[in-house]
Amino acid sequence: MWARWRDALMRYAERRLPALTRYRQVEALPIRLHARRVYILPTRFGLAFAVLLLAMLIGALNFNNNPALLLALLVIAMTMIGFHHCVAQLNRVELRSVGADPVHAGQPLRLRLGFHAGAGAERPQLVLDQEQRTTCFTLQPETDGKAEILLPTTRRGRMAVGRFRLWTQYPFGITWAWSVLHPDVQVLVYPKPEDGAPTLPLGDPREQGQRLRFPGDDWHGLREHRTGDPPKHVAWKASARLERLLVKEFADPQSHAVMLDWQALQLDKEARISRLTRWVIEARDRQIPFRLRLPGAELGPGSGNAFAATCLRELALLP
Amino acid sequence: MNPAIDRGRYALVLALDALLLGGHVHWMPGLYALWLGLLLLFAAALARHRVRAAHALIRIPLLLATFGLLVYSAGSPIGREGGSAMLGGLIFLKLFETATLRDARVTAAAALFFCMIGFLFGQGMLLTLYFCTVACACFVVLHLVSGGYETATHWSEDLRRALRLGARVTAAAIPLTLIVFVLFPRLSSPLWGAPWDATQGKTGISDRMRPGQLSALWNDDSPAFRVTFEGAVPLPASRYWRGPVLWSFDGAEWSRSDLYRGSQVGDLRYQQDSVVDYEVLMEPSERNWWFPLDFALQIPEGTRIGGDGQVTSYRLIIGPRKANFRSAWRYQIDVNPALGQRWAAMRLPAAGNPRSRQLAAEWRSAHGGDADAIIDAALQLFHRDFSYTLEPPPLGVDTVDDFLFNTKAGYCEYFASSFAFLMRAAGLPTRIVTGYQGGVYNASGGYWIVRNSDAHAWTEVWLEGRGWVRVDPTAAVAPERINRGSLSAALPEAAFWYSEGWGAEWRNRFDLIARYWRQAVIEFDAVRQRNLLQQVGLEDMSWQALGGGLLVFGGIGLLLGVWLSLRGLTPKTRDPLLIAYRRFAAHLARAGIARAEAEGPIAFGERAAEQLPTVAPAILELTRRFAEQRYGVSANDLDLSHRLRLARELRAFRSRR
Numbered sequence: 001m002w003a004r005w006r007d008a009l010m011r012y013a014e015r016r017l018p019a020l021t022r023y024r025q026v027e028a029l030p031i032r033l034h035a036r037r038v039y040i041l042p043t044r045f046g047l048a049f050a051v052l053l054l055a056m057l058i059g060a061l062n063f064n065n066n067p068a069l070l071l072a073l074l075v076i077a078m079t080m081i082g083f084h085h086c087v088a089q090l091n092r093v094e095l096r097s098v099g100a101d102p103v104h105a106g107q108p109l110r111l112r113l114g115f116h117a118g119a120g121a122e123r124p125q126l127v128l129d130q131e132q133r134t135t136c137f138t139l140q141p142e143t144d145g146k147a148e149i150l151l152p153t154t155r156r157g158r159m160a161v162g163r164f165r166l167w168t169q170y171p172f173g174i175t176w177a178w179s180v181l182h183p184d185v186q187v188l189v190y191p192k193p194e195d196g197a198p199t200l201p202l203g204d205p206r207e208q209g210q211r212l213r214f215p216g217d218d219w220h221g222l223r224e225h226r227t228g229d230p231p232k233h234v235a236w237k238a239s240a241r242l243e244r245l246l247v248k249e250f251a252d253p254q255s256h257a258v259m260l261d262w263q264a265l266q267l268d269k270e271a272r273i274s275r276l277t278r279w280v281i282e283a284r285d286r287q288i289p290f291r292l293r294l295p296g297a298e299l300g301p302g303s304g305n306a307f308a309a310t311c312l313r314e315l316a317l318l319p
Numbered sequence: 320m321n322p323a324i325d326r327g328r329y330a331l332v333l334a335l336d337a338l339l340l341g342g343h344v345h346w347m348p349g350l351y352a353l354w355l356g357l358l359l360l361f362a363a364a365l366a367r368h369r370v371r372a373a374h375a376l377i378r379i380p381l382l383l384a385t386f387g388l389l390v391y392s393a394g395s396p397i398g399r400e401g402g403s404a405m406l407g408g409l410i411f412l413k414l415f416e417t418a419t420l421r422d423a424r425v426t427a428a429a430a431l432f433f434c435m436i437g438f439l440f441g442q443g444m445l446l447t448l449y450f451c452t453v454a455c456a457c458f459v460v461l462h463l464v465s466g467g468y469e470t471a472t473h474w475s476e477d478l479r480r481a482l483r484l485g486a487r488v489t490a491a492a493i494p495l496t497l498i499v500f501v502l503f504p505r506l507s508s509p510l511w512g513a514p515w516d517a518t519q520g521k522t523g524i525s526d527r528m529r530p531g532q533l534s535a536l537w538n539d540d541s542p543a544f545r546v547t548f549e550g551a552v553p554l555p556a557s558r559y560w561r562g563p564v565l566w567s568f569d570g571a572e573w574s575r576s577d578l579y580r581g582s583q584v585g586d587l588r589y590q591q592d593s594v595v596d597y598e599v600l601m602e603p604s605e606r607n608w609w610f611p612l613d614f615a616l617q618i619p620e621g622t623r624i625g626g627d628g629q630v631t632s633y634r635l636i637i638g639p640r641k642a643n644f645r646s647a648w649r650y651q652i653d654v655n656p657a658l659g660q661r662w663a664a665m666r667l668p669a670a671g672n673p674r675s676r677q678l679a680a681e682w683r684s685a686h687g688g689d690a691d692a693i694i695d696a697a698l699q700l701f702h703r704d705f706s707y708t709l710e711p712p713p714l715g716v717d718t719v720d721d722f723l724f725n726t727k728a729g730y731c732e733y734f735a736s737s738f739a740f741l742m743r744a745a746g747l748p749t750r751i752v753t754g755y756q757g758g759v760y761n762a763s764g765g766y767w768i769v770r771n772s773d774a775h776a777w778t779e780v781w782l783e784g785r786g787w788v789r790v791d792p793t794a795a796v797a798p799e800r801i802n803r804g805s806l807s808a809a810l811p812e813a814a815f816w817y818s819e820g821w822g823a824e825w826r827n828r829f830d831l832i833a834r835y836w837r838q839a840v841i842e843f844d845a846v847r848q849r850n851l852l853q854q855v856g857l858e859d860m861s862w863q864a865l866g867g868g869l870l871v872f873g874g875i876g877l878l879l880g881v882w883l884s885l886r887g888l889t890p891k892t893r894d895p896l897l898i899a900y901r902r903f904a905a906h907l908a909r910a911g912i913a914r915a916e917a918e919g920p921i922a923f924g925e926r927a928a929e930q931l932p933t934v935a936p937a938i939l940e941l942t943r944r945f946a947e948q949r950y951g952v953s954a955n956d957l958d959l960s961h962r963l964r965l966a967r968e969l970r971a972f973r974s975r976r
Contacts (some may be wrong), residue, residue: 015680038811048428052428055432064506065438066841066843067841068435068439070447070451070496071438073496073499073503074496077876077877080492080495080877081880082458086882098743121885170463170465172458
């Protein structure tokens, strides 16, 4: 019995009050606001104002004071028309895009929300908020507009932007119209770079600018023979002269790239990511070419902002 | 979240308070109004550099000074005047602790209420228009201090928008206001008494009469008593409800005479067909007077009737009381009066009012013993030269002289008092009767309602062979007052409007408008409302029907207002080129090629050219030139003639030759 009642109630709520149920769930962009999902309630000031209006009305009626009644009715009529202006602020507003430049975990993310206002009046005094972080903006009719809001970030990876409330107290601060926006959008958060990390592992100073890849095609030098070296690499003349078996080494001259190797770090996972992130940033800022070797992927060599962004993205998305 | 107020918005709040003061200055004690003006200037001076709440060392002395001045100039912080002045003072003092937008909001809301208070002191058309305008200004301020302006917009940018919005919302609210005003159910009797009862003593009439004293009752619309007739109802001109009878005049004040307090009704003759039975429901008056229809034949238990026809209760009427009476409204009383009655009704103070005495003596010598001629002369005088007003000018020491020869304007008391004086001076026994006159029928309740504002005073002259005959001098001046049965007679607000001089015609026109205003708005009550609805064919509207009509028509008014105001806010371009291009696009849309919302003109032109090959070159050419004019040219080298030519061509474009 109770369950049936509750189901019926929920179905009714779903039908009549979609913003309480359906529109609180994530939705794909674009999200278009319409009258059915814009809600309006008096503000606290509005409640006090209503009491005032009631007192004015009763007073005017009681003393049969018609000019006072005219005034009270005019004020009430203006207030009521204000309700509609309040809802019209949000009606036919469309959230078209949500995006952000990635930041590192711990830094505030500047989220850009692209709105488009439908026909109608200018829409000033719009407020977008999410958990006490608010931003005010104005939309012009039939024009795109944007709002920016700072969101806190805590961990790397993809972050759902979460649920926003778009609201306004326009025009008189007596009522409060709002609608819930929960776009199905995720933004990327880079890992937090390690503080006080060791400097970039530029390796042996000799090797500065002489990174090689073994084996290669160009002759590189001689070295002690190790078991398993192919016989055709043995430098017979040199071996005879030194009475030790030496082999010729061949290598490709490598780009002057620093190797940032996951495997070379003896830390736990998040610490490794954190340090690699710091090094990527450092290499990017110092314009040093580098390579990044991660489990299952090797990036580079490369340099510049775009390459660094790719690396950071990979780091961010590591499982 | 309570942002601080900036100086610009604070200045608007100051301006709003100044507007309020302007609407109230006419009734405030001058000193107090001056003080409020000074408070305004002081608040402006304090906020010269930065708006913040004033220190308590400033605020508390200001509060004490305001209160002190209030008591000094208005007498008491209670009652109509004192209470209103107190509220005004508090609104002005709020300026000194306004630091945030929320404070400003509170001030704007209080200002709305204070606008309404203004109608306790006047209900004229100009005043109404003024206060409605101030109310709109309150909304403009409310808009400017509402949330969402935390962005650093400059107040002056917002002010223009706020004024536009306020004007539009006001205009849109007018139809709804008028519809609801006409249809809103009115109370047939107040829920509680008028706020100035507290200072003016009890409601009801007094047993003393000094011209000017009754005036407080005029504004009091609360019922004095209700009457249910059994059978025929007397004519309006006979509905005199008899109260205390005043015999003694000391030169300034009329009062009862103790001589007749215990006397019995003398010889009374009446016409049988004028006898009516009725039930009276008295409102609490804290007096022991009943007001039977003149003249009472049968009185209920617990009351007694005096020789002068006044019915008094043994107990004060503290709660509502009901009683049955029988009266006859055509009667003769005291054709042979008791000894001393005539003598008592001719006594005058030894001195004072010499001009009136002289006038009476002239009449006496001209008409001799012809009492009717003397009465007629007095009534003619009133009818010719006097005007009825509820706001008479004050009288000097010789009240009768001053009234008869100088001010010549007043209400029933003034006329009754001076008429009785003249009659006595001319040798006719005369007494003053106070009570009520008229009454309004309440159809749904089936009873007559007599309000305190129907309070009246008339006279009775003793004539040989006819006894005491009622003469109502007010009827000679304002017959509507008597015939219409209530104060609703069209009364001039002030004698000023009838005086001669320049612009008399304009004053008359203005007076005409004021009369219309009074009739159409001020006196629109439950009865008029019903009459109006009957005129449009709605007989006997029940309150359910009235409520339904209110909802339906109010809804229509609201939707109309919303539509008007929102539509009006759609920004309109004045650029002829853009208007012409929109017409061009609309023309293509009719040809089947609608421009998508986000489609640029070039893309749209190309698409249209593809689908309409016959006019493709024209479309492409116009589109190209439009895009160039609209987006490609910097504002400095706009070629106006070229734009106008292009606009003309765009308008002239047809998709079919």
